[in-house]
Amino acid sequence: MDKIQRINELVELLNKANYEYYVLNEPRTFTDYEFDMRMHELDDLEKETGHILPYSPTQRVGSDLQSEFKEVPRKRIMGSIENCYDRNELKKWLKQFDENEILIVEPKYDGSSCSLIYENGVLVQGSTRGSGFMGSDITANVKTIRNIPLKLENLTGDESFYVPEHLEVRGEILLPKSQLIKINKEREANGEQPFANERNAAAGSLKQLDPKVTAARGLIFKPYGVYSDDENFSEQYLRRQSYMLETAANLGFDKPYYWIVTKDTDIDKLLDEFENNFLKNQDFCMDGCVFKIQSFKRQEELGYTQKVPHWAKAFKFKQEQASTKVKSITIQMGMSGQLGFVAELVPVEVDGSKISRATLNNVDFIRDMDIKIGSYVFIQKAGAVIPEVTGVDYERNLVENVKTVDFDAPTVCPFCGKPLSRKIDGGAHLYCTYKWCEERNVQKLTYFVKKECMNIDGLSEKTVRKLYELGLVSNWKDLILCKQYDLFHAGIGVKMAEKITNEIDESLSTLGPERTLMSLGIPMIGKVTSKKIIDKYESLSAAVRAALDGTFDVEDVGKVASKSFCDYVKENMDEIKDAIEYLPDEKVDDGIGYGSALEGLKILATGTFVTFSREGIKESIMRNGGTYASGVSKNLDYLVVGDKPGESKIEKATELGIKMINESEYLKIIGIEAGVVESIQESPGSKKKSEPIKSESISLF
Numbered sequence: 001m002d003k004i005q006r007i008n009e010l011v012e013l014l015n016k017a018n019y020e021y022y023v024l025n026e027p028r029t030f031t032d033y034e035f036d037m038r039m040h041e042l043d044d045l046e047k048e049t050g051h052i053l054p055y056s057p058t059q060r061v062g063s064d065l066q067s068e069f070k071e072v073p074r075k076r077i078m079g080s081i082e083n084c085y086d087r088n089e090l091k092k093w094l095k096q097f098d099e100n101e102i103l104i105v106e107p108k109y110d111g112s113s114c115s116l117i118y119e120n121g122v123l124v125q126g127s128t129r130g131s132g133f134m135g136s137d138i139t140a141n142v143k144t145i146r147n148i149p150l151k152l153e154n155l156t157g158d159e160s161f162y163v164p165e166h167l168e169v170r171g172e173i174l175l176p177k178s179q180l181i182k183i184n185k186e187r188e189a190n191g192e193q194p195f196a197n198e199r200n201a202a203a204g205s206l207k208q209l210d211p212k213v214t215a216a217r218g219l220i221f222k223p224y225g226v227y228s229d230d231e232n233f234s235e236q237y238l239r240r241q242s243y244m245l246e247t248a249a250n251l252g253f254d255k256p257y258y259w260i261v262t263k264d265t266d267i268d269k270l271l272d273e274f275e276n277n278f279l280k281n282q283d284f285c286m287d288g289c290v291f292k293i294q295s296f297k298r299q300e301e302l303g304y305t306q307k308v309p310h311w312a313k314a315f316k317f318k319q320e321q322a323s324t325k326v327k328s329i330t331i332q333m334g335m336s337g338q339l340g341f342v343a344e345l346v347p348v349e350v351d352g353s354k355i356s357r358a359t360l361n362n363v364d365f366i367r368d369m370d371i372k373i374g375s376y377v378f379i380q381k382a383g384a385v386i387p388e389v390t391g392v393d394y395e396r397n398l399v400e401n402v403k404t405v406d407f408d409a410p411t412v413c414p415f416c417g418k419p420l421s422r423k424i425d426g427g428a429h430l431y432c433t434y435k436w437c438e439e440r441n442v443q444k445l446t447y448f449v450k451k452e453c454m455n456i457d458g459l460s461e462k463t464v465r466k467l468y469e470l471g472l473v474s475n476w477k478d479l480i481l482c483k484q485y486d487l488f489h490a491g492i493g494v495k496m497a498e499k500i501t502n503e504i505d506e507s508l509s510t511l512g513p514e515r516t517l518m519s520l521g522i523p524m525i526g527k528v529t530s531k532k533i534i535d536k537y538e539s540l541s542a543a544v545r546a547a548l549d550g551t552f553d554v555e556d557v558g559k560v561a562s563k564s565f566c567d568y569v570k571e572n573m574d575e576i577k578d579a580i581e582y583l584p585d586e587k588v589d590d591g592i593g594y595g596s597a598l599e600g601l602k603i604l605a606t607g608t609f610v611t612f613s614r615e616g617i618k619e620s621i622m623r624n625g626g627t628y629a630s631g632v633s634k635n636l637d638y639l640v641v642g643d644k645p646g647e648s649k650i651e652k653a654t655e656l657g658i659k660m661i662n663e664s665e666y667l668k669i670i671g672i673e674a675g676v677v678e679s680i681q682e683s684p685g686s687k688k689k690s691e692p693i694k695s696e697s698i699s700l701f
């Protein structure tokens with residue numbers, strides 16, 4: 001067979017196999033091995049002959065790194081649809097139509113909008129929604145999405161159906177829920193920030209300059225609109241909303257989901273079914289559903305207001321998120337010299353509390369998420385505590401015609417003016433590494449004295465800064481060696497100075513090496529990682545030796561974090577030597593013990609306990625391998641209930657069916673008999689001394 005003929009045959013064969021596998025979800029007609037063999041054969045032939053079809057499956061990946069996303073204009077504005085959250089408002093809107101009007105309901109996909117342009121059936125361009133009139137060209141990235149056909153086919157079996165010359169397909173790019181779990185696991189293992197949600201991850205994955213990264217994310221595409229200049233085609237196959245969706249499927253896209261709404265439809269029942277059943281059973285995210293007039297002709301008659309169509313309305317299910325405007329983006333210095341970025345927001349209420357600031361992780365996050373000053377963004381409370389930005393509210397930006405300003409990433413430290421480094425932690429963050437940067441040193445010291453670190457309670461950031469400015473303390477060594485009269489010199493009262501020095505002494509004599517390691521503020525070495533390192537090496541000195549002789553390796557501590565630790569040790573030998581000499585380096589056995597009974601469990605405690613202080617039970621959970629949860633959620637394994645527990649926590653846990661245990665049950669799980677509790681000391685760092693356990697206080701229910 002002629003080589004060109006063989007190429008054409010292979011392309012057809014492999015595209016068909018992809019369609020069956022990724023769109024129809026049918027098992028492959030040939031094995032993965034055979035698939036790979038044929039891909040190799042095709043690749044070789046293409047290289048040999050130079051004959052590469054634009055829709056060849058080899059064109060999905062393998063594009064070179066792009067340097068930027070160019071802006072592309074579009075013929076039809078990519079508009080938005082008005083939202084509502086209230087069923088009555090939706091019903092009122094539906095009532096305005098004639099009772100014979102037919103509507104359809106489609107899912108409101110929660111991802112990134114995208115427009116695909118096909119010329120003579122071949123995919124030539126993919127772009128983001130952007131401003132509506134213009135979008136970013138992401139062709140190389142959309143080609144990696146397996147359920148987007150590179151070439152449209154007539155799949156109807158009906159010869160009168162055809163692929164028009166020009167065709168635009170609009171839809172949403174989504175990250176499957178199962179993929180997010182997988183990706184976040186990998187990211188966490190590598191010490192990278194996990195994605196907050198699927199929408200976030202989808203947007204971030206699309207705006208990758210390297211299409212290989214996009215390819216690896218496993219994105220999918222769901223169409224919701226098809227447009228063509230071909231009047232005959234439009235009249236026959238695009239005249240109704242549901243026809244449009246069926247036509248997309250007939251050309252090679254996913255089978256659509258929609259429901260027809262007539263005057264007899266029970267809207268409440270439909271929404272209940274959608275929210276309680278359909279929404280939960282899909283592997284992709286939806287945040288509501290969209291009602292549209294079925295007939296195109298009627299759509300045209302009804303027309304648009306200034307920005308949104310009269311013939312469509314989105315009903316959004318309640319989420320604990322809100323949209324607000326970014327007033328500015330401010331920069332903070334972290335304990336390790338890492339710069340943090342914070343969105344200063346027009347205050348907005350989310351889940352009952354006023355939010356005016358939200359963390360933006362790093363400059364890549366700001367760029368990937370397309371966050372600009374002046375733009376509307378969605379705010380969500382992560383783990384019900386820290387607010388974070390989960391995406392740009394493009395619809396509102398469009399409706400309110402907002403002017404936005406790009407955020408310029410800093411090139412020098414905004415505090416000391418010295419150049420910034422991206423070398424630490426694999427390049428995710430910007431760091432000030434200047435040894436004498438005042439802000440950096442003050443933040444490092446403030447972190448060092450924190451409760452979770454060396455627990456020197458009396459020292460606030462303000463006092464630390466004062467000691468630093470007076471030249472009394474320039475690093476933590478000065479601090480732990482300082483005397484009461486030094487503190488007195490800094491304007492600290494006699495009593496307070498005494499308290500501080502006592503606390504220093506107590507911390508040094510009671511804390512263990514994981515606290516020492518954590519207190520140093522090494523990039524990426526926080527509480528959990530410190531514990532893992534000390535669990536393995538038992539002391540900081542042993543971990544340092546391993547770092548120096550190149551054998552450092554801890555299970556579940558990713559490459560980037562390990563490198564960060566080893567680099568820090570090598571580059572800061574004086575500080576490390578001091579840490580081993582002056583700070584606790586031996587594990588303290590205080591009877592609470594270490595173990596792995598809680599491995600993989602998420603636990604939260606509420607109320608007061610007999611054996612533990614508040615911090616103590618937290619520490620105990622972590623020492624036994626558990627994760628201390630930030631709030632009650634469905635992922636929680638146990639709620640440990642003490643005396644006078646938080647009512648809302650109990651209520652929520654009851655509602656979610658979370659297992660609640662009392663203190664003695666908790667002690668049993670971690671392998672401590674309630675009877676021997678008397679000998680257990682307070683958790684290190686806590687000033688309260690524990691009282692001997694009284695038997696009546698054990699039973700809490």
Ligand SMILES: [Zn+2]
Pocket residue numbers: 413414415416417418432433434437438439440
């Ligand atoms: Zn600096």
